[in-house]
Each structure stands twice: as C-alpha cells, then as structure tokens.
Amino acid sequence: MFNNQGLSLDQAPPIEVVFRFFAVGLVFGIIAGVETMLFGAKVFEGSAREALVLTHTLTLGVMMPIMLGALFQMLPVIAGVKFNAPTKISLAVLPSLFVGTLMLLTAFYTGIPVLFTAASVLLGATLLLSAGAMLRKLFLLQDHGTSSFGMIMALGGLSLLTLVALYLALSYGGIANGEAFVALKQAHMGFGLFGWIALLIVAISFQVIEMFYVTPPYPKALTRLLPFGILGLLLVGLALFLVNPVLQTFATAIVAILLTAYGALTLLRLSQRKRPVADATVWFWRVGMTALIVSTTAMASMPFADISWLNKLAYIAFSTFALSVVFAMFYKIVPFLTWFHLNAQGYFDAPMMHEVIHPKTAMKHLYIHLAALAAFLITLVFPVFAYLAGLLLALSFGRATWQLIKAWKLYYHTQKHGQKFETDASLA
Amino acid sequence: MSNAEAILFDARELEHPEPLNRAVAILRTLTHDRYLHMIHKKEPIPLLELAQKRGFYTLSKQDDKGVWHIFIARDSLKSLLEKIDV
Numbered sequence: 001m002f003n004n005q006g007l008s009l010d011q012a013p014p015i016e017v018v019f020r021f022f023a024v025g026l027v028f029g030i031i032a033g034v035e036t037m038l039f040g041a042k043v044f045e046g047s048a049r050e051a052l053v054l055t056h057t058l059t060l061g062v063m064m065p066i067m068l069g070a071l072f073q074m075l076p077v078i079a080g081v082k083f084n085a086p087t088k089i090s091l092a093v094l095p096s097l098f099v100g101t102l103m104l105l106t107a108f109y110t111g112i113p114v115l116f117t118a119a120s121v122l123l124g125a126t127l128l129l130s131a132g133a134m135l136r137k138l139f140l141l142q143d144h145g146t147s148s149f150g151m152i153m154a155l156g157g158l159s160l161l162t163l164v165a166l167y168l169a170l171s172y173g174g175i176a177n178g179e180a181f182v183a184l185k186q187a188h189m190g191f192g193l194f195g196w197i198a199l200l201i202v203a204i205s206f207q208v209i210e211m212f213y214v215t216p217p218y219p220k221a222l223t224r225l226l227p228f229g230i231l232g233l234l235l236v237g238l239a240l241f242l243v244n245p246v247l248q249t250f251a252t253a254i255v256a257i258l259l260t261a262y263g264a265l266t267l268l269r270l271s272q273r274k275r276p277v278a279d280a281t282v283w284f285w286r287v288g289m290t291a292l293i294v295s296t297t298a299m300a301s302m303p304f305a306d307i308s309w310l311n312k313l314a315y316i317a318f319s320t321f322a323l324s325v326v327f328a329m330f331y332k333i334v335p336f337l338t339w340f341h342l343n344a345q346g347y348f349d350a351p352m353m354h355e356v357i358h359p360k361t362a363m364k365h366l367y368i369h370l371a372a373l374a375a376f377l378i379t380l381v382f383p384v385f386a387y388l389a390g391l392l393l394a395l396s397f398g399r400a401t402w403q404l405i406k407a408w409k410l411y412y413h414t415q416k417h418g419q420k421f422e423t424d425a426s427l428a
Numbered sequence: 429m430s431n432a433e434a435i436l437f438d439a440r441e442l443e444h445p446e447p448l449n450r451a452v453a454i455l456r457t458l459t460h461d462r463y464l465h466m467i468h469k470k471e472p473i474p475l476l477e478l479a480q481k482r483g484f485y486t487l488s489k490q491d492d493k494g495v496w497h498i499f500i501a502r503d504s505l506k507s508l509l510e511k512i513d514v
Contacts, residue, residue: 211444211470212443212444213443213444214440214441214442214443214469273443274441275441275442275443332444335445336444336445339445339448340474340478343452343478344477344478344481346481346482352449353445353448353449
C-alpha cells in the first residue's frame with residue numbers, strides 16, 4: 001500500500017470508497033453462509049443450481065467488490081494511478097455490481113432466462129468498464145513495480161472472464177446459441193479462479209508480503225514471469241480446447257503447478273520473518289497459502305486420479321485460499337486507513353491502529369475461520385456438516401462486518417468530536 | 429543549533445504498523461531542539477505526508493547500501509539536517 005517512488009497517498013481515494021466496497025463483499029459473505037445453511041451439501045453438487053448460486057455468491061458477491069475496493073486503494077498508492085473522481089466512480093460501480101449480482105444469483109436459482117440476460121448486460125458493462133478504466137491508467141505507466149505488472153495481467157484476466165461469462169449467461173438466457181458453451185465454461189472457471197482471483201492475489205502479495213512482514217523480496221523475474229505465464233497458459237488452454245479438450249486440462253494443470261510453487265515460496269518467505277511472534281494476519285496468509293497448495297495439487301491430480309471427492313476438496317481449499325487472503329488484508333487495511341486518514345486530517349486523538357481493531361479480535365476471527373474450514377472438510381465424509389459449515393461461514397463474515405462498522409463509527413466519532421493538532425506555523 | 433538532539437529510531441526489523449506507530453509517537457515529543465532520525469528499508473511515504481501536514485520539515489536520503497535515512501524536525505533545524513551526510 002505504500003508507494004516507494006515518491007508518489008503521494010493524497011491520491012488515494014476517500015476512506016468511504018474502500019469501506020463501501022468491503023461492506024458489500026462482507027454482506028455477500030453472510031449471504032453465502034446462509035445459502036450453505038439452506039442448501040446443505042447440494043452446494044458441492046457440480047452443476048446443481050445451489051452450487052452455481054454459492055459459487056457466484058463467493059466469486060461475484062464477496063471477492064469482486066473486495067478486490068475492486070482493494071484496487072481502488074492500491075492503484076493510486078502502489079502504481080501511482082490517479083482516479084479523477086473516485087467517489088463518483090464507486091457510486092456508479094457498486095450499485096450496479098450489487099444489483100447485477102443479486103439478479104444473476106436469482107437467475108441461477110430460478111432459471112428465468114430474462115434475468116440471465118439482464119444480469120449479464122448490467123454486470124458485463126460494469127466489470128468491463130471498470131477493468132478498462134484501470135487498464136488504461138496502468139498502460140500509461142512508464143515503469144512497473146513488482147505489483148503493477150501483475151495487476152495488468154489480472155485485469156486482463158477479469159476482462160476475458162467477463163466476456164466469456166457474457167456468452168454463457170446469454171446462452172442461459174436463450175440469446176446466444178450455446179455451441180461453444182462447454183469450452184467456454186471451462187475457460188470461465190480457469191480465468192475466474194486463476195486469471196483473476198489468484199493472479200490479483202499473487203500480484204499484490206509481491207509487494208505486501210515484503211512490506212508488511214519484513215521478508216526477503218520475491219525474485220524480480222518471478223514478479224514478471226509468473227503473472228504472464230498464468231494468463232498466457234489460460235489463453236493457450238482455451239485455444240487447445242478447440243483442438244482437443246484434454247489438452248486444455250494439461251494447460252490448466254501447469255497453471256496449478258505454478259501456483260503450487262508460488263504458495264510454497266510465500267510460505268517460505270513468511271518463515272523468514274525476523275519477528276518470532278506471528279499475528280493473526282500472518283496466520284491468515286499461512287492458512288491461505290496452504291489451502292492454495294492443497295487446492296492446486298488436487299486440481300493437478302484430477303486428470304490422473306479418479307477420486308470422487310478431489311473436486312470438492314479443490315473447491316473448498318480454493319475458497320479457503322481466497323477468503324483467508326481477504327481477511328489477512330482486511331485486518332491490515334481497515335485499521336491503517338482509519339488511523340491514517342484521521343491523522344492526515346490532523347486529529348490529535350486519532351485512535352492507534354490496535355484501537356481500531358485489536359489484534360486479539362483478529363485472532364478470534366481466525367479461530368472461527370479455521371472452525372468453518374474444518375466443518376467444510378468434514379462434509380467430504382459427513383455431508384450433514386454443511387449446515388454447521390454455513391453457520392460458521394456466516395458468523396465469520398458477520399464478525400468482520402461488525403469490525404468494519406465499529407471502525408467506521410470510531411472514524412466518524414473522531415471526526416465529530418476529536419481535537420486537531422495545531423501546526424507549527426500556527427503556533428509561531 | 430549544534431546542540432540539537434537526535435532521536436535515533438531504527439525501524440528496519442519492525443513489521444507494519446510498528447514503524448508508523450512509533451514514529452508518530454516520537455513526532456508528538458519533538459521540540460525545537462530535537463529531531464527524528466529514522467532508518468528504514470523503504471521510504472515511509474505515509475509518515476512523511478503526516479509530518480508535512482503537521483508543519484514539520486522532512487528530508488529523506490538513501491545511502492549507498494539502499495537504506496533510507498529519514499529526518500524530521502521543526503523548521504528551525506532545517507539547515508542542520510541538510511548538512512547531515514549518510
């Protein structure tokens with residue numbers, strides 16, 4: 001989050017912009033937990049409507065707004081990208097994303113064709129315009145840091161994901177003829193999981209792991225080759241599907257192997273921290289990277305091993321990877337932004353970061369997160385545990401939502417009642 | 429001026445948010461005859477911005493090993509800080 005080329009945090013958006021995106025993502029997380037409680041183990045059944053609803057709640061409802069909010073904060077600070085009117089942009093993007101996601105989830109559950117069409121138009125326009133605006137700014141950069149190049153690749157992945165999703169949704173809606181449905185469905189999953197979610201996490205981690213945890217840096221060549229390799233292989237895989245579907249599976253397996261190696265390297269970096277004690281965010285990263293390794297190993301094994309629960313394991317583990325990193329960043333970003341903006345406004349009694357969200361609070365959330373993971377894993381053997389897993393997932397997101405509300409209330413209270421510093425000039 | 433006291437703070441091994449937290453706490457104690465000399469692996473842009481907004485003079489220098497030396501003081505010590513070699 002800190003720019004090292006002399007660019008200013010004044011270019012970062014107002015705190016409300018980021019908090020709104022996070023709030024929407026967290027609320028959808030609660031919804032995901034409630035869905036799991038209602039649907040039970042059906043959420044793991046391949047193309048069942050319940051599985052599609054939960055998958056898109058997590059990817060579009062939770063991950064998308066949180067990742068876009070994080071980009072709104074990080075692009076100005078890490079890459080020096082300036083948004084002219086971040087509040088206006090966020091107020092245009094967020095309601096469209098929220099309504100479009102609800103429409104799509106309803107479409108999956110009810111099967112009503114016009115809902116697919118309406119959702120695809122709204123979401124397609126919102127995401128393509130957002131990604132396009134960010135990419136245009138990034139392409140103008142003269143020099144790319146360790147994260148900005150990977151962000152370009154991830155936003156490229158988002159654009160491709162959205163285009164493919166448009167076709168799929170319009171096929172469901174009866175507008176497109178669906179001839180390429182099977183090929184593009186595989187591509188949709190690949191671009192979504194690897195080309196957008198994993199790739200953006202990888203890109204951001206190249207900067208934040210070293211910065212937050214005082215670790216050795218990632219190898220510079222890796223920060224270029226890995227994002228390029230992942231997106232390139234996904235594109236090659238899509239082309240190969242047209243030749244022979246099995247070849248696409250191999251391309252995806254290579255992506256999985258690359259991500260496995262990245263996960264292992266990140267765990268190694270985290271073990272090289274100077275500080276002996278790990279806070280909750282370090283543990284969220286560790287859980288996330290371990291889950292990534294489990295997921296990608298399962299995915300890479302699937303073409304060669306006919307084991308029925310491998311697919312479910314890969315799904316649970318990948319979700320754990322993504323959500324763990326979300327929470328790791330949440331417990332850094334929210335206290336920092338609250339503290340920084342109040343200090344920047346000159347408030348003498350701005351709360352310290354640990355007063356915004358106490359480290360013990362984050363640790364308690366980690367325990368709930370791990371309990372949810374355990375419950376989801378037990379569903380592999382005892383599907384009835386899905387109901388408990390859903391409850392714990394809702395609790396996990398509910399807890400984070402409450403912390404965000406408390407941070408916002410503290411911020412607002414300080415603005416209303418806090419005392420400001422006198423500057424040196426005014427004291428003279 | 430030559431009696432100015434340096435408060436040395438080596439933040440290189442500290443994890444976020446300790447460098448910021450401790451540096452801001454030090455800033456609150458700075459008088460006209462004291463300055464902060466912070467040593468860090470990266471240039472701490474958020475700290476520099478906060479200090480500037482509060483009317484402090486800031487100066488960042490990178491030594492030949494790539495380590496950053498950050499000096500923050502009241503304006504009265506500006507000429508002293510500019511003479512310091514890292």
